Amino acid sequence: MKIAVIYGSVRQNRQGIRVAKYIVNQLNERGMDNTLVDAMDHQLPFLDKMYKEYKGDAPEEIENVHQIFESVDGFIIVSGEYNHGLPPALKNLLDHYQSEYHFKPSGLVTYSAGMFGGVRAAMHLRAVTSELGMPSVPTTFPVPSVGKNFDEEGNTDNEHIARGFDRFLKEFVWYTEALKAKRDTDGKP
Numbered sequence: 369m370k371i372a373v374i375y376g377s378v379r380q381n382r383q384g385i386r387v388a389k390y391i392v393n394q395l396n397e398r399g400m401d402n403t404l405v406d407a408m409d410h411q412l413p414f415l416d417k418m419y420k421e422y423k424g425d426a427p428e429e430i431e432n433v434h435q436i437f438e439s440v441d442g443f444i445i446v447s448g449e450y451n452h453g454l455p456p457a458l459k460n461l462l463d464h465y466q467s468e469y470h471f472k473p474s475g476l477v478t479y480s481a482g483m484f485g486g487v488r489a490a491m492h493l494r495a496v497t498s499e500l501g502m503p504s505v506p507t508t509f510p511v512p513s514v515g516k517n518f519d520e521e522g523n524t525d526n527e528h529i530a531r532g533f534d535r536f537l538k539e540f541v542w543y544t545e546a547l548k549a550k551r552d553t554d555g556k557p
């Protein structure tokens with residue numbers, strides 16, 4: 369089972385990278401195969417054509433992300449909340465792809481500088497991920513006060529956060545394994 373962790377803030381002073389690092393560290397500690405897809409590292413152009421529209425002739429960076437998304441069994445999306453919606457680089461990255469997501473689950477991790485943990489962005493993401501064919505698992509993982517709760521390496525001493533992540537991950541893994549087993553036996557419809 370392989371997981372893509374998608375993170376989409378490209379601000380110079382971005383804080384959510386702390387949460388993305390936390391997730392990656394947690395998956396590594398549990399021996400779970402994962403890849404961080406950071407929009408800062410994968411600088412996709414503003415959407416012109418979707419991957420499929422390049423018909424095998426996509427620019428290198430668009431191709432690289434396609435290969436990763438195609439190879440994974442589930443997506444953990446780490447999203448900030450910009451004006452109650454998604455960060456634009458995250459939406460831009462997600463919109464480039466389609467069939468890569470199909471019949472695989474997503475898990476929604478949101479964060480904010482304030483106390484609400486990006487829950488309004490999570491509600492947008494529910495709609496977006498459903499349309500993309502990677503419906504989100506019920507439990508979300510909202511992280512408030514991101515700059516205070518995590519250091520730059522993604523460590524936290526907040527036990528409430530650690531417990532919340534554990535609950536979220538157990539459920540996400542359950543759905544990821546279930547859908548993988550079904551794809552392995554029956555393929556995609």
Ligand SMILES: Cc1cc2nc3c(=O)[nH]c(=O)nc-3n(C[C@H](O)[C@H](O)[C@H](O)COP(=O)(O)O)c2cc1C
Nearest residue numbers: 377379381382383384448449450451452480481482
């Ligand atoms: C353009 C913009 C809009 C924002 N809108 C919200 C918002 O609607 N709700 C909120 O809780 N925080 C909002 N914030 C504050 C973010 O929660 C905080 O800056 C967070 O660190 C952004 O994620 P990033 O650092 O990974 O880019 C906003 C920040 C920016 C830059």
